[in-house]
Amino acid sequence: MSDVILTPSPVSTIAAKDMRDALRDRFILIVTAFLGLAATVALVTGAIALRGDVATYEAAKATLLAIGKSADTIKAPEFYPLRLLRGAIEQIEIIGAAIAILLGYRSAASERGRQTLALIFTRPMRRWQFVAGKALAGLGLLAGGLALVLGGLTLVLHLMSGIDLTVDDLLRITVVWGVAVTYTACFFPLSFILTLHMKQPSHALLIAFAVWLLLVLIAPQIGDTLDPDNQVAGGVFKQLNISKPDQVQIMKGFATYETLRDGIEQASVTKHFERFTFAVLGIKATYAGMPLGPILTEMLGNLVWIFLTALGLGALALALPINPDRLAKA
Amino acid sequence: MPAPMLSLRSLGQSFNGQTVVQDLTMDIAQGEVFGFLGHNGAGKTTTIHMLTTLARPSSGTAIVAGHDICDDPVAVRRSIGYVPENVRLYDTLTAAENLAFFARLSGVANPAARVSDVLALLDCADLADRRVAAFSKGMRQRIGLAQAILHRPEVLFLDEPTSGLDPMGIKMLRDLILRLNGEFGMTIFMNTHLISEIAKTCTSIAVLSHGKLVFHDRIEAVTARYGDDTALEELYLSLTPVGRLSEVA
Numbered sequence: 236m237s238d239v240i241l242t243p244s245p246v247s248t249i250a251a252k253d254m255r256d257a258l259r260d261r262f263i264l265i266v267t268a269f270l271g272l273a274a275t276v277a278l279v280t281g282a283i284a285l286r287g288d289v290a291t292y293e294a295a296k297a298t299l300l301a302i303g304k305s306a307d308t309i310k311a312p313e314f315y316p317l318r319l320l321r322g323a324i325e326q327i328e329i330i331g332a333a334i335a336i337l338l339g340y341r342s343a344a345s346e347r348g349r350q351t352l353a354l355i356f357t358r359p360m361r362r363w364q365f366v367a368g369k370a371l372a373g374l375g376l377l378a379g380g381l382a383l384v385l386g387g388l389t390l391v392l393h394l395m396s397g398i399d400l401t402v403d404d405l406l407r408i409t410v411v412w413g414v415a416v417t418y419t420a421c422f423f424p425l426s427f428i429l430t431l432h433m434k435q436p437s438h439a440l441l442i443a444f445a446v447w448l449l450l451v452l453i454a455p456q457i458g459d460t461l462d463p464d465n466q467v468a469g470g471v472f473k474q475l476n477i478s479k480p481d482q483v484q485i486m487k488g489f490a491t492y493e494t495l496r497d498g499i500e501q502a503s504v505t506k507h508f509e510r511f512t513f514a515v516l517g518i519k520a521t522y523a524g525m526p527l528g529p530i531l532t533e534m535l536g537n538l539v540w541i542f543l544t545a546l547g548l549g550a551l552a553l554a555l556p557i558n559p560d561r562l563a564k565a
Numbered sequence: 566m567p568a569p570m571l572s573l574r575s576l577g578q579s580f581n582g583q584t585v586v587q588d589l590t591m592d593i594a595q596g597e598v599f600g601f602l603g604h605n606g607a608g609k610t611t612t613i614h615m616l617t618t619l620a621r622p623s624s625g626t627a628i629v630a631g632h633d634i635c636d637d638p639v640a641v642r643r644s645i646g647y648v649p650e651n652v653r654l655y656d657t658l659t660a661a662e663n664l665a666f667f668a669r670l671s672g673v674a675n676p677a678a679r680v681s682d683v684l685a686l687l688d689c690a691d692l693a694d695r696r697v698a699a700f701s702k703g704m705r706q707r708i709g710l711a712q713a714i715l716h717r718p719e720v721l722f723l724d725e726p727t728s729g730l731d732p733m734g735i736k737m738l739r740d741l742i743l744r745l746n747g748e749f750g751m752t753i754f755m756n757t758h759l760i761s762e763i764a765k766t767c768t769s770i771a772v773l774s775h776g777k778l779v780f781h782d783r784i785e786a787v788t789a790r791y792g793d794d795t796a797l798e799e800l801y802l803s804l805t806p807v808g809r810l811s812e813v814a
Contacts, residue, residue, distance in 0.1 A: 248669040252655070259657040349653035354712060357617045357647040358670040359639050 245360040249368025253342060254375055266337065267380040270330045271387055277322020278388055282395045285319065288312040315523050316396045317404055317516040320411075323388050324512045327381070327415050328505050332451050335377055335419040336443045339426030342369050344436040352557075363553045366427075370549055373423040378416045385412045407527060411512050414538065417545050418508040422447065424548040432555060451505045458500030461492075504544045507537040568631070570595040570720055570752040571616065575625030578611050578776075585611045587776045588625070593769065595719075598746050598753040600763045600784075603773035604805045609756040610650070612773070613722050616754065617647045630719045643672075646718035650725040652709025656698035660684070660708050663697060664715060671716035683711045687741060703734035710741060714751070721745065723755040727762060735759075739766050760798050764788060774805045 257263050289312055296306040346352045355365055389408055393400055400408075425446060429439035464470045472482045486493060500506045510519075511534045517523040522530055531538070569592035576589040586608040593599045603609045614620040616627055618638035626635045630644035654663045661680050668676035684690045689707050692700070697708060706726065713721055723742070727735045739762060745751045757763065763770055763784070770787060772780040780800075791800050 245670050248666065252658070252666045255662075256655055256657050349655065350649055350651055351653065351655065353614075353617075353619055353647065353649050354652075354654075354667065355670065356619055357642055357645060358667070359643040359672060360670060361639070 245358070245364040246368045246371060249355075249365060250371035250375065253369060253372030256345075257338070257341070257372070257376055262341065263338075263376055263380060266334045267383055270326060270334060270380070271384045273330055274323035274326045274384055274388055275391060277326055278319055278391055279395070281319040281322055285312070285314065289314075313523070314396075315517045316392055316398065316400065317407060318518050318523070319392060319396070320388060320408075320516055321513070321518045323384075324411070324415075324509070324516070324518070327384070327419070328509060329451055331377075331381065331415065331419045332422045332447055332505070333444075334380070335373070335422035336426040336440075336447055338373050338376060339423040339428075340430045340436070340440045340443065342373055342423075343427050343430035344440075347431070347436060356557075362557055366553050369427060370424065370552065373427070374416065374420055377419045377423065381412055381415050381419065385415070403527065407515050410515055410527070410531075414508065414511055414515075414541060417541050418504065420545045421504050421541070421548060424545075424552040428548070428552050428555065431552075432558065450503045454499055454503035455506045455509065458496055458503070458506060461496040461499070501540075504541055507540045510534065511537040511541070569593055569628075570597070570630060571599075571754065572628040573616075573625070574627065576612070576615060576622050576627050577624035578608070578615060578620065579623045585776050586615070586773075589773075589778050590625075591771060591778060591781050593752065593754065595752055596746065596750050597768045598742065598766055599755065600767035600770040601754065601756045601773065602758075602760070602763070602770060602801055603756075607773040607805070608776040609773055610724055613647070613724050613754070613756060617645055617722050618642055643716070644719045646713030646716070646721045648706075648709045648713045648721070648723045648726060650728050652705050652712075654697045654705065654708060654712070657696065659694050659696050660689070660700075660711075661693040663708065664711055667712040668715045673716050676715075679715055680711075683715055686714075687711050702729050703731070703737070706730060706734065706738060707741075710738070714745060714749075717749065718751065720752045720754060723753065725756055725758065727757065727759055735762070742766055760801055764797060772801060772804045779804045 292309065292312050295309050299306050299309065346355070356362065385408055389400065389405070422443075426440065426443035429443050430436045433439040433442075459465050464472060467474050472485075477485070513519040514522040514530050514534050515527065517525070571593040573589045573591050576586060577584065578586040589612065601609050601612070611620065615622045616629055616634060618634050618641050621635065626633055628634075629641045632640040632644065634641050655666070658666070661677075661684070664680040664683065665676045668679050673679045680693070681690070684693055687707050687710065689704070689711070692704060692708065697705065700708065710723075710726075726738055726742070730738060742753055742755070743766065746753055755767070767784050769781070769783045771778060787797065787800070791797055
């Protein structure tokens, strides 16, 4: 009596349904718009600050020229347009990760609340295909949302800076987009796993946000605060005119402290994302003007960390068996 | 003698050391409408979860449409349809979109055409393009039934299908069940509380009490022995003693 075939893949069927479902309830559009707005405000604020610096420089230059002195004595402000994306990157770090948590929660809680898990799991498919479909949809929504935000910011950047962005600039933004998708994708399986497996989905959301708080806000801040070089503008060693060999010698005495401090920073995927993107966009002065290839080579460790975190959590979501008791409970 | 459509062999389930279903053994023939009775917490839904491969049994096994639920769950899923007690579906999607999704998951070759056929079969073609968010309980139950028969399963599992329906909804559902059984030869496995529905719908019944099978017979034999619905109710209450029921409550 049954007349079934085994195409198309349940993974793509679930992903397509989830994306349509998510887009229809406007949740994704609203949160993406919020992220876009926050990132645009950060971009505009940065641009205004830069314009202020340029105006100050121009005024000083005019004054020097008016009194017959050379303008060479003052340094022109450096203009790397991609640096203006710093605020946007920080918004993606914080709000992007929070959006991914909400997406993961929503993806699992909606199936539990509607009691549709039982309908899905009585179809001729494996349970990992359900998880893979959900992950694919989450990845698609994050990729689409971040493409909209970064695409919009690129346009605003182009219009505000008044200069054409080069192919290299666009390539860097594309690389940052790919890594931002992977970074936010770390948080999707976290809340998805917790929501699918914990007795109360609302408790799962609270725990996911506690982890978010720890990884996104607390760990990177602790790491930064414990770094003595961050406590003085320009760096403590630079202010004290301590040479590089002497710096190395001094730091040898703080090896354990530095290992601990660095360990706290390294534990946070957010810090790896920040280090990588700040380097690629030239936000960190060391990397400004440096070609993309050497930056990627130097930042490979950060990149691997981000990808392994996302892959590890994704693999965990696929591997964990689903408790039948969760099939009919919201 | 043809092989039974469902064959339960010492089927059991335990959660956290507590036995929920114990040593369930029975056969259900092809084309039967089987009524599974029992008090709240008797283990009826757990039994359906095991037979539909949602939960793996702690002991024993069952053969559904010729496939072992433990050894070949995917083959079992190809042969069954399932309607849970409260069908909610996806509120943001239309009835047709919901059904097309489940048709694709079931591997139906032409989902759109099959959805139209099934909606027409259930006399609800007018609901196709409406979002299910606005549906009444009765409408949801019909779409719930539709999602379960899209791939023309050999066995249809219904968990308290009449729960929360008004008398008109109950009659409509009963007619549909009988039609699916009569026209398509589907074997129906139905958990229910409504004894009045049993005599009108079922060809055989079983009673589960505290996880144990305490009665199983064909409906003709039951009605010949116990008479009308009232006598059937007496039989049911005698098999699930009041003292035991109060423990559950």
